[in-house]
Amino acid sequence: MSALLLRDLRKTYGNRLEALKGVDLEIPEGEFFALLGPNGAGKSTLISIVSSLVNKTSGRVEVCGYDLDRDREAAKRCIGLVPQEVNFNQFEKVANIVINQAGYYGIPRREAIVRAERCLRQVDLWDKRNVVSRQLSGGMKRRLMIARALVHDPRLLILDEPTAGVDIEIRHSMWEFLRSVNRRGTTVILTTHYLEEAENLCRHIAIIDHGRIVVNRRMQELLAEVQTQRYTLELKYPISQVPVIEGYAVEREDAYTLIAEVPPEGGVHGLFTRLAAQGIEVQGIRNGSSRLEQYFMRLIAESGDRDGAGAAA
Numbered sequence: 102m103s104a105l106l107l108r109d110l111r112k113t114y115g116n117r118l119e120a121l122k123g124v125d126l127e128i129p130e131g132e133f134f135a136l137l138g139p140n141g142a143g144k145s146t147l148i149s150i151v152s153s154l155v156n157k158t159s160g161r162v163e164v165c166g167y168d169l170d171r172d173r174e175a176a177k178r179c180i181g182l183v184p185q186e187v188n189f190n191q192f193e194k195v196a197n198i199v200i201n202q203a204g205y206y207g208i209p210r211r212e213a214i215v216r217a218e219r220c221l222r223q224v225d226l227w228d229k230r231n232v233v234s235r236q237l238s239g240g241m242k243r244r245l246m247i248a249r250a251l252v253h254d255p256r257l258l259i260l261d262e263p264t265a266g267v268d269i270e271i272r273h274s275m276w277e278f279l280r281s282v283n284r285r286g287t288t289v290i291l292t293t294h295y296l297e298e299a300e301n302l303c304r305h306i307a308i309i310d311h312g313r314i315v316v317n318r319r320m321q322e323l324l325a326e327v328q329t330q331r332y333t334l335e336l337k338y339p340i341s342q343v344p345v346i347e348g349y350a351v352e353r354e355d356a357y358t359l360i361a362e363v364p365p366e367g368g369v370h371g372l373f374t375r376l377a378a379q380g381i382e383v384q385g386i387r388n389g390s391s392r393l394e395q396y397f398m399r400l401i402a403e404s405g406d407r408d409g410a411g412a413a414a
């Protein structure tokens with residue numbers, strides 16, 4: 102069964118802004134899934150719809166087999182959500198925030214207290230249980246939201262940019278914790294605009310851009326593809342036939358030009374050696390880049406812009 106199934110999901114804000122333009126996505130149970138995309142791509146919109154915070158315009162959403170239109174309450178119970186912005190009552194004590202959340206799911210208070218202790222210990226906030234939550238640091242607030250999201254034992258944990266603004270040390274310990282949650286069988290979906298984060302944590306990645314899924318791959322395949330470089334080779338002498346070289350995809354652009362896809366294992370050096378063995382001499386090389394790399398460069402540039410704007414504000 103899928104932890105999450107989206108079919109032709111669309112969202113228009115007001116009557117103009119199409120934030121989601123027909124998203125299809127299927128995430129199996131047990132997956133650790135990254136939704137990567139620049140600011141404004143539609144990540145939070147997607148997550149808010151799945152978590153019933155925002156209404157979809159059209160399309161189908163199923164959470165752990167429950168259709169959002171028919172079984173909304175059951176679907177909601179399957180999800181633990183860590184939203185992008187802090188949304189708890191900052192004047193409430195840490196422990197109460199978690200205990201009250203359990204109450205929303207109908208968990209009796211005595212049981213809620215036990216669970217709150219377990220969740221707060223897991224995120225290293227047990228010491229802070231009697232502190233008014235406003236006094237927590239940014240990283241602690243985020244961990245509190247994670248504890249709160251886990252108190253009803255959701256099958257699907259969804260985190261919207263969980264490490265935005267969290268310093269590197271805490272980020273790494275959060276990664277470790279999320280891995281352990283996933284190892285215990287919980288499906289984890291997170292959004293991020295850090296490729297590095299997706300790369301470190303997730304087994305599957307989808308890239309969303311302007312409301313559309315543009316890439317949806319196993320992380321390992323994706324990395325292999327990114328590492329495969331496309332080079333343009335200028336030849337010393339013209340060739341009439343495309344050389345066949347094992348392990349490399351080679352195309353002929355014209356008599357003096359070849360385009361070669363170079364995987365990381367063989368490298369450019371391996372390619373040159375094999376070409377030379379066929380009597381082909383290369384006199385110049387230009388480094389193109391893969392389509393994915395172009396996406397990533399844009400993603401990085403756009404999130405850089407955004408971080409810059411944030412720092413300036």
Ligand SMILES: Nc1ncnc2c1ncn2[C@@H]1O[C@H](COP(=O)(O)OP(=O)(O)O)[C@@H](O)[C@H]1O
Binds near residue numbers: 139140
């Ligand atoms: N409540 C809203 N009303 C109107 N437009 C919105 C609202 N929320 C988001 N948007 C717009 O929808 C687009 C997608 O936003 P969002 O889902 O927040 O993207 P992301 O989380 O990837 O940064 C953006 O253009 C954003 O300005």
Ligand SMILES: [Mg+2]
Binds near residue numbers: 144145146185261262
């Ligand atoms: Mg967002």
